[in-house]
Amino acid sequence: xxxxxxxxxxxxxxxxxxxxxxxxxxxxxxxxxxxxxxxxxxxxxxxxxxxxxxxxxxxxxxxxxxxxxxxxxxxxxxxxxxxxxxxxxxxxxxxxxxxxxxxxxxxxxxxxxxxxxxxxxxxxxxxxxxxxxxxxxxxxxxxxxxxxxxxxxxxxxxxxxxxxxxxxxxxxxxxxxxxxxxxxxxxxxxxxxxxxxxxxxxxxxxxxxxxxxxxxxxxxxxxxxxxxxxxxxxxxxxxxxxxxxxxxxxxxxxxxxxxxxxxxxxxxxxxxxxxxxxxxxxxxxxxxxxxxxxxxxxxxxxxxxxxxxxxxxxxxxxxxxxxxxxxxxxxxxxxxxxxxxxxxxxxxxxxxxxxxxxx
Amino acid sequence: xxxxxxxxxxxxxxxxxxxxxxxxxxxxxxxxxxxxxxxxxxxxxxxxxxxxxxxxxxxxxxxxxxxxxxxxxxxxxxxxxxxxxxxxxxxxxxxxxxxxxxxxxxxxxxxxxxxxxxxxxxxxxxxxxxxxxxxxxxxxxxxxxxxxxxxxxxxxxxxxxxxxxxxxxxxxxxxxxxxxxxxxxxxxxxxxxxxxxxxxx
Numbered sequence: 001x002x003x004x005x006x007x008x009x010x011x012x013x014x015x016x017x018x019x020x021x022x023x024x025x026x027x028x029x030x031x032x033x034x035x036x037x038x039x040x041x042x043x044x045x046x047x048x049x050x051x052x053x054x055x056x057x058x059x060x061x062x063x064x065x066x067x068x069x070x071x072x073x074x075x076x077x078x079x080x081x082x083x084x085x086x087x088x089x090x091x092x093x094x095x096x097x098x099x100x101x102x103x104x105x106x107x108x109x110x111x112x113x114x115x116x117x118x119x120x121x122x123x124x125x126x127x128x129x130x131x132x133x134x135x136x137x138x139x140x141x142x143x144x145x146x147x148x149x150x151x152x153x154x155x156x157x158x159x160x161x162x163x164x165x166x167x168x169x170x171x172x173x174x175x176x177x178x179x180x181x182x183x184x185x186x187x188x189x190x191x192x193x194x195x196x197x198x199x200x201x202x203x204x205x206x207x208x209x210x211x212x213x214x215x216x217x218x219x220x221x222x223x224x225x226x227x228x229x230x231x232x233x234x235x236x237x238x239x240x241x242x243x244x245x246x247x248x249x250x251x252x253x254x255x256x257x258x259x260x261x262x263x264x265x266x267x268x269x270x271x272x273x274x275x276x277x278x279x280x281x282x283x284x285x286x287x288x289x290x291x292x293x294x295x296x297x298x299x300x301x302x303x304x305x306x307x308x309x310x311x312x313x314x315x316x317x318x319x320x321x322x323x324x325x326x327x328x329x330x331x332x333x334x335x336x337x338x339x340x341x342x343x344x345x346x347x348x349x350x351x352x353x354x355x356x357x358x359x
Numbered sequence: 360x361x362x363x364x365x366x367x368x369x370x371x372x373x374x375x376x377x378x379x380x381x382x383x384x385x386x387x388x389x390x391x392x393x394x395x396x397x398x399x400x401x402x403x404x405x406x407x408x409x410x411x412x413x414x415x416x417x418x419x420x421x422x423x424x425x426x427x428x429x430x431x432x433x434x435x436x437x438x439x440x441x442x443x444x445x446x447x448x449x450x451x452x453x454x455x456x457x458x459x460x461x462x463x464x465x466x467x468x469x470x471x472x473x474x475x476x477x478x479x480x481x482x483x484x485x486x487x488x489x490x491x492x493x494x495x496x497x498x499x500x501x502x503x504x505x506x507x508x509x510x511x512x513x514x515x516x517x518x519x520x521x522x523x524x525x526x527x528x529x530x531x532x533x534x535x536x537x538x539x540x541x542x543x544x545x546x547x548x549x550x551x552x553x554x555x556x557x558x559x560x
Contacts, residue, residue, distance in 0.1 A: 013451050013454065014438060014439050014441075014442050014451075014454055014455060015439075015454055016436050016437065016438055016453070016454045016457065017414045017436065017437050017438070017439060018435070018436060019414030019415050019434065019435045019436065019437070020435045020436070022414075022415065022469075027471055027520060029520050032519075061474075061476055061517050063474050063519070064474065064519050064520055066520065075369070076369050076415070077415045078466070078469065078496050078497065078498065079415075079469040080469055080470060080471045081469075081471070082471050082520045082522075209474045209476040209517060209519070210476065212473065212474040212475070212476070214473060214474065214475045214493055215474065215475065215476050269414040269415070271439070272439045272441060273439065274439075336435070336461075
């Protein structure tokens with residue numbers, strides 16, 4: 001931060017406030033739909049002879065996992081934007097986080113504290129011991145949207161393609177939404193296939209669109225907040241010869257991180273943007289203080305600085321046009337007109353076939 | 360009758376007439392609208408220290424001679440509220456005085472829709488109405504009378520986390536003929552559809 005004497009100030013001018021792109025509420029899309037992309041529909045067919053309806057088709061519209069941050073100014077401006085989570089950011093708590101408890105286990109040897117399935121160490125693992133079935137179970141946790149799994153499995157059990165009747169030796173993961181059975185979100189059950197080479201995988205499961213309040217659900221869906229289980233159906237024939245679980249823990253939204261990311265996208269209009277021209281060179285900094293300012297010392301956040309003619313031109317609160325390029329308000333107007341024209345061009349050039357084809 | 364400009368902020372409603380004295384508005388008001396009545400821009404110059412028009416405030420313009428409400432917009436460019444206007448020698452008079460408002464469609468672009476799922480045959484206008492009713496900016500008026508049935512149905516529509524404007528554009532594109540949406544000077548969202556002419560036999 002530089003301290004500038006008012007005697008060095010050559011000129012001061014107010015800048016027009018640019019309120020064209022304001023963001024006061026951020027919807028950060030974590031999973032289920034990248035912001036602005038076409039949503040997709042999953043369709044699976046059940047062809048199990050034991051199922052009462054053959055060829056039952058399940059259509060699944062994912063309910064995006066969204067973290068919302070609202071600035072206090074939203075009551076005034078009411079501007080909402082959605083953003084995708086940037087690639088490479090882990091939206092979930094680390095397995096060793098205090099917010100994830102140790103699981104209860106039955107017929108697994110799960111050493112260590114934190115236990116092997118959530119210590120973050122790919123070399124440690126829990127081992128299935130016995131033929132009486134087993135379970136690794138986490139208690140209900142809010143904001144759970146999936147699980148991480150690293151597993152070495154050798155089994156000849158669970159040969160039926162579906163979970164109906166839970167054939168002996170079936171190894172599965174069950175996610176319970178924590179609702180009653182009469183609601184739109186059923187528990188999610190996945191049968192695990194043999195995996196001879198354990199690899200680390202994230203399974204993120206957004207809810208179903210029918211679980212949204214606007215689609216008739218009685219309350220907001222906050223994730224699979226019931227229990228999370230990795231289970232082995234009792235198997236007297238010892239069809240499961242090996243089940244080493246290197247990692248198994250719930251994926252729980254890291255809300256403090258995600259709220260920080262969302263808050264960083266808030267864009268408010270400047271209050272008193274101004275351009276101050278100072279004699280000489282002023283090093284770039286995030287803030288400057290002008291001592292001796294007529295209304296009292298002024299400290300402002302620097303938006304940009306320019307150097308021209310032996311002077312430093314500092315834009316406080318809001319960056320404006322380069323010196324000599326014309327009137328600021330005209331440039332703002334021109335920028336907006338250009339942006340609208342480009343958007344219209346893109347829209348007409350990329351005319352796409354949306355749901356419900358145009359006839 | 361003269362022109363009238365109404366400024367609405369979260370804290371106040373201010374009416375300025377051509378004869379108001381001292382008049383915070385310098386010169387007149389220019390309003391640009393499209394053939395359907397949707398506002399493109401409202402531009403005027405003002406002393407902000409007298410008018411106190413904040414960014415994202417709403418302005419409504421009534422034109423002479425009969426005071427018809429012709430344009431409504433949301434302020435997107437304005438001088439700081441302490442600006443005393445410009446003197447004759449000021450080179451930055453635009454920054455000190457010019458206020459620009461664009462049409463209230465901006466509020467539709469500032470609205471994001473949620474996971475409302477349409478899975479049954481539903482008229483396109485009904486889908487548009489329900490989305491506006493659920494997700495439109497609270498300062499916009501949504502009346503089912505402004506969404507007349509199109510006669511065309513969709514059996515699937517689902518666009519969570521799109522802007523309301525994008526969703527309405529997508530609905531328009533499913534229709535043959537000509538369709539459009541806009542926000543009129545009364546802040547009402549309108550969904551208008553004109554079917555293609557019948558082919559001559």
